[in-house]
Amino acid sequence: MNKIKLIGINKNPTSPSDHIIHRRHFLSVSGAAAIGYWMGSGRFFKMPGERSLVSIGQATGYDPSLIRRKIEEMFNQLGGISDVVKPGDKVAIKVNLTGGIIRQGELPYSPVESFQTHPEVVRAVAELAIDSGAKKLYIVDGVFDDISYGKTGYAEMVKPLNAELIDLNNPHPYKEFMHKPVGDHFQIYENFILNRLLDEIDAFISIPKLKCHQCCGVTLSLKNNFGLPPVQFYDRPGKPQGYRAAMHGGLKESRSRLAKVITDINIARPAHLTIVDGIMTSEGGEGPWYRTFHLKKANVLIAGKDPVATDAVATAAMGFDPDAKDFQSPFVNCQNHLAMANAFRLGTNKLNEIKIVGAILEEVVQPFKPCKSYDDTDADAF
Numbered sequence: 001m002n003k004i005k006l007i008g009i010n011k012n013p014t015s016p017s018d019h020i021i022h023r024r025h026f027l028s029v030s031g032a033a034a035i036g037y038w039m040g041s042g043r044f045f046k047m048p049g050e051r052s053l054v055s056i057g058q059a060t061g062y063d064p065s066l067i068r069r070k071i072e073e074m075f076n077q078l079g080g081i082s083d084v085v086k087p088g089d090k091v092a093i094k095v096n097l098t099g100g101i102i103r104q105g106e107l108p109y110s111p112v113e114s115f116q117t118h119p120e121v122v123r124a125v126a127e128l129a130i131d132s133g134a135k136k137l138y139i140v141d142g143v144f145d146d147i148s149y150g151k152t153g154y155a156e157m158v159k160p161l162n163a164e165l166i167d168l169n170n171p172h173p174y175k176e177f178m179h180k181p182v183g184d185h186f187q188i189y190e191n192f193i194l195n196r197l198l199d200e201i202d203a204f205i206s207i208p209k210l211k212c213h214q215c216c217g218v219t220l221s222l223k224n225n226f227g228l229p230p231v232q233f234y235d236r237p238g239k240p241q242g243y244r245a246a247m248h249g250g251l252k253e254s255r256s257r258l259a260k261v262i263t264d265i266n267i268a269r270p271a272h273l274t275i276v277d278g279i280m281t282s283e284g285g286e287g288p289w290y291r292t293f294h295l296k297k298a299n300v301l302i303a304g305k306d307p308v309a310t311d312a313v314a315t316a317a318m319g320f321d322p323d324a325k326d327f328q329s330p331f332v333n334c335q336n337h338l339a340m341a342n343a344f345r346l347g348t349n350k351l352n353e354i355k356i357v358g359a360i361l362e363e364v365v366q367p368f369k370p371c372k373s374y375d376d377t378d379a380d381a382f
Helices: 064-077 119-131 221-227 254-268 307-317 337-343
Strands: 052-058 090-095 136-141 164-167 177-181 191-195 203-207 211-213 217-219 273-283 294-304 354-358
Touching: 052 064, 052 307, 064 119, 064 294, 064 354, 090 119, 090 221, 119 136, 119 203, 119 273, 191 254, 203 221, 211 273, 217 221, 217 307, 221 254, 221 307, 221 337, 254 337, 273 307, 294 307, 307 337, 307 354
Parallel strands: 052 354, 090 136, 090 203, 136 164, 203 273
Antiparallel strands: 052 294, 177 191, 211 217, 273 294
């Protein structure tokens, strides 16, 4: 394992003349024909000539036995997860508890049935990881407040799993954060301050909610990584906002900045496996702090080992083109971070390069309302 510097940050931006990344993330195995995409911890998700595999499952609710059965079936359709989780592995599962609980006040609906990852999906994935040999499980997120894990059902859910809840805003279970490099072709961040656990784990699983996002178009597994860096190091200097405001940049700057930051953080800490929770969710914004936010039931789960391909299928299931041009729906206010991730060889956002198994994509599409432009909605929520 590469040695990582502790605590430190470098935010010097750079703009490479092209968006193709040539890095040591590629390994040569028996010649150039066997080059694979490097995904950290000695795991690969794709070999040249293969189409990325993404599974679609359908469920109308969060009954534990139904979710367990559906996700197990989807994993089998992906060829199992023994290549992701091996006996004795330490596994981290990144959830999306965006927005926290306290600042939302009293809601007429459950956060995990609208804009946060549902714990029953996480429970099923965790149980299947244990079945695959996981020795230690961590449920991780950079939570907005101290009560998020308790109020959303996670605290109770992890007890029989012997899993540990980790707030990535703290260095626990270590004493210090690490300084994780992105690589030679970083765009905004040369490195990220992260909990050292994210470098010590053997497998990293992302379980986002299926949602639109005002600043990023869609928020799925790639955007889920935005919650990895500790808020206190990435808030706005001199005028803290309580979120990673410095990563966003200013309102106009964010239009081109966010896709680059998302790409940087996914190079630094890529996911080996993604499961998108789209059973009960929302549209018109990533949380109830937008006037355009509405509940949405899509009745779908989407899983894959190529995070970009999984996000692409999820985007298509929302009725959008995952290869849409910058500043076109659903990427109304931004560059298309899925296309940028594809350009940096993190996976493919091209549907014709993806093999879909399970349910038929056209039969699960539930058109979502995209977020509007900054001029038409709550710009102050940015």
